[in-house]
Structures are given as structure tokens and as C-alpha cells.
Amino acid sequence: MAKSKKFLKLAFISLLAVAMLAACGTNAEKTNGGGNEGAKNxxxxxxxxxxxxxxxxxxxxxxxxxxxxxxxxxxxxxxxxxxxxxxxxxxxxxxxxxxxxxxxxxxxxxxxxxxxxxxxxxxxxxxxxxxxxxxxxxxAGQSLLVKKDSPIKGLKDLKKGTTVLAVKGSTSSQNIREKAPEAKVLEFENYAEAFTALKSGQGDALTTDNAILYGMADEDPSYHIVGGTFTDExxxxxxxxxxxxxxxxxxxxxxxxxxxxxxxxxxxxxxxxxxxx
CATH class of the missing domain: 3.40.190.10 (Periplasmic binding protein-like II)
Structure with missing residues (x-):
């Protein structure tokens, strides 16, 4: 009986080892782009x-x-x-x-x-x-997008009481806090959400690279880019x-x-x- 238990224990350990090796192999395949084993780079x-x-x-x-x-x-x-x-x-x-x-x-x-x-x-x-x-x-370079009738013409107008919209994880979010420390910064998951928030009045300006703002102004001509660029991106x-x-x-x-x-x-x-x- 003791020998049977010992045998079963050894068998279980062997199966566990095989399962772990298989899992490692699967991870390696994923790293190499899905099954390209042996790929060096x-x-x-x-x-x-x-x-x-x-x-x-x-x-x-x-x-x-x-x-x-x-x-x-x-x-x-x-x-x-x-x-x-x-x-x-x-x-x-x-x-x-x-x-x-x-x-x-x-x-x-x-x-x-x-x-x-x-x-x-x-x-x-x-x-x-x-x-x-x-x-x-x-x-590219960071800039500001505002409604065409906005009093905001550049960084100097981002004072206490103004809200700037930005995207999480972007350099623009960090930069605007340094360049306009008095302004409130409201962050969103992506640019579509941020632009929708600007159009609904949740902020006074949206900031990111001018290249991305070009697309927003192209989508809605009632918005334009102001203040030139204030960073190199x-x-x-x-x-x-x-x-x-x-x-x-x-x-x-x-x-x-x-x-x-x-x-x-x-x-x-x-x-x-x-x-x-």
C-alpha cells in the first residue's frame, strides 16, 4: 500500500513537471509571435x-x-x-x-x-x-485646440479657473501641468473622448501634439489651433x-x-x- 502511494506521488510530480514545461513552451511561442520556435529575434x-x-x-x-x-x-x-x-x-x-x-x-x-x-x-x-x-x-509640437470664439489665444491665457483637457499616458498631460500650473487638467482615455468633452463644454482647451489637433480641426472647422507650438515632439x-x-x-x-x-x-x-x- 505504501509503495502504491509512493508510485502515485511520483506519477503526479512527473505530470506536474510536464504541464509546467508545456506552459513555458506556450509562453515562448507567444513571445516569438505565435509558434515561431527558434526565431532568434x-x-x-x-x-x-x-x-x-x-x-x-x-x-x-x-x-x-x-x-x-x-x-x-x-x-x-x-x-x-x-x-x-x-x-x-x-x-x-x-x-x-x-x-x-x-x-x-x-x-x-x-x-x-x-x-x-x-x-x-x-x-x-x-x-x-x-x-x-x-x-x-x-x-510635431504640442499646442492648444479651442473654439474659434474662445478668448484663449495661447498658454498665457490658461490661468486659474480654466480647464485643459488631455489624454492619460501622454507627454502632453505632463507638459501642460508644467507650462500652465494654475489651470486644472482633466484627463480622458483617448482623443475621441477628450474632443467630445471639449465640444460638450467640460473644458476650455484641449492639448496634445499639433499633429493630432489637426485631425480634430479637420473634423470640426468651428475649432482651431492657437498659440503655436510650445514643445518639440x-x-x-x-x-x-x-x-x-x-x-x-x-x-x-x-x-x-x-x-x-x-x-x-x-x-x-x-x-x-x-x-x-
Whole structure:
């Protein structure tokens, strides 16, 4: 009887060990993009999969916005991602887009759910501790969006009693607290919510990069951008730390589309108006 119990105990331990090894294998597959065992780095995984997965915004007009009639995400970031995929994999259709927000994009990248982030993401020293960035692909700067009849013309008008709307997890939220310490800052999950709040009178101004505000002013011409830019917000494409091969491939592709005219073509397609009037 004692021998039977000992045998059962050993059998249970063996089964437990097998289960743990299987779980580790599943996690490894997920990290490598879903079953690409043996892939040494993210670029190799992408090439084996024959597809690159980008994290993109779905709520940012002109950069990444889901078209309700087609269900497709459209914008500057989307077209740049397709152009980069064409350079790396030979076909612009070899891309998959997954929705991210300012708050979720780095966690999703680190989990391995996406290969790279192209989502109006400012290159900062703080973020460089968590991700690696490509060269700058868009030069932006933080500004203010207000109703055209608003008395607010710039930062100096953001005094005590005024409310500025911003998005959680964005550099603009941090910056406005430093630049206009007397103003109240009200944060939202995404830009669509923040703009809706501005239109419903929950705030006096909305702040983020001018590139994102362009889209809001394009959507509703009764709003415009004031005060110029008061920060430098260079956008970069983010990859996981240490993924040098993928970073080099993206930089090479970015350099190519800038030199062959493809970048300028995409820029003119999406960024074409003066939204300060």
C-alpha cells in the first residue's frame, strides 16, 4: 500500500513537471509571435510569419482612424507602416494593425502582442528606458485646440479657473501641468473622448501634439489651433529593447521612402491644411 502511494506521488510530480514545461513552451511561442520556435529575434519572427504587426491608434484623425464604412484604419501612420512593410517584406499588404492607446501601447509591445508601435508616439528619454526608437518619422509640437470664439489665444491665457483637457499616458498631460500650473487638467482615455468633452463644454482647451489637433480641426472647422507650438515632439516608431535587427530594418526602410519620394507623397495626402485659421 505504501509503495502504491509512493508510485502515485511520483506519477503526479512527473505530470506536474510536464504541464509546467508545456506552459513555458506556450509562453515562448507567444513571445516569438505565435509558434515561431527558434526565431532568434523579432525581425526573424516577422520574416517567418511573413507579416509585421503594428500597434496603431484607431481614434486619431489624419494619423490612425477607423473608417466606419469599411472597418479599416486609415491615416498617415497607417500609410507609413504599409510603405515600411513593402520595403522589409516586399508587399505593403503584409501588415496587421492592432489598436493601441497612449496607455496600452508599451505594455502590448512588451507582451509581444505587436512587433512595433507607430502611433503618434513622442521620443522621450523616459520612454527610451522601456523601448528603442527609430529615427524621427514626424516632427510635431504640442499646442492648444479651442473654439474659434474662445478668448484663449495661447498658454498665457490658461490661468486659474480654466480647464485643459488631455489624454492619460501622454507627454502632453505632463507638459501642460508644467507650462500652465494654475489651470486644472482633466484627463480622458483617448482623443475621441477628450474632443467630445471639449465640444460638450467640460473644458476650455484641449492639448496634445499639433499633429493630432489637426485631425480634430479637420473634423470640426468651428475649432482651431492657437498659440503655436510650445514643445518639440518628435515621433518615432518603437520596438522592444534590444531588437537591433528590426530597428535597423525599419530605419533603412524609413530612409528609403524619404529618398524615393514615397514619404512626401503620404505627407501631402494627409497633412495639407492650415488649421490655425
Amino acid at each position: 523579432a525581425l526573424e519572427t516577422i520574416k517567418k510569419r511573413d507579416k509585421i504587426i503594428f500597434g496603431v491608434k484607431n481614434d486619431t484623425r489624419l494619423f490612425g482612424l477607423k473608417n466606419p464604412s469599411t472597418g479599416e484604419v486609415e491615416g498617415f501612420d497607417i500609410d507609413i507602416a504599409k510603405a515600411l512593410a513593402k520595403q522589409i517584406l516586399g508587399d505593403e499588404s503584409k501588415v496587421e494593425f492592432k489598436e493601441v492607446t497612449s496607455k496600452t501601447r508599451i505594455p502590448l509591445l512588451q507582451k509581444g502582442d505587436i512587433d512595433a508601435i507607430i502611433a503618434t508616439m513622442t521620443i522621450t528619454e523616459e520612454r527610451k528606458k522601456e523601448v528603442d526608437f527609430t529615427d524621427v518619422y514626424f516632427k 518628435p515621433y518615432g516608431i518603437a520596438v522592444r529593447k534590444g531588437e537591433k535587427e528590426l530597428l535597423d530594418a525599419l530605419n533603412k526602410a524609413l530612409k528609403t521612402i524619404k529618398s524615393n519620394g514615397e514619404y512626401d507623397k503620404i505627407y501631402k495626402k494627409w497633412i495639407k491644411k492650415d488649421f490655425s485659421k
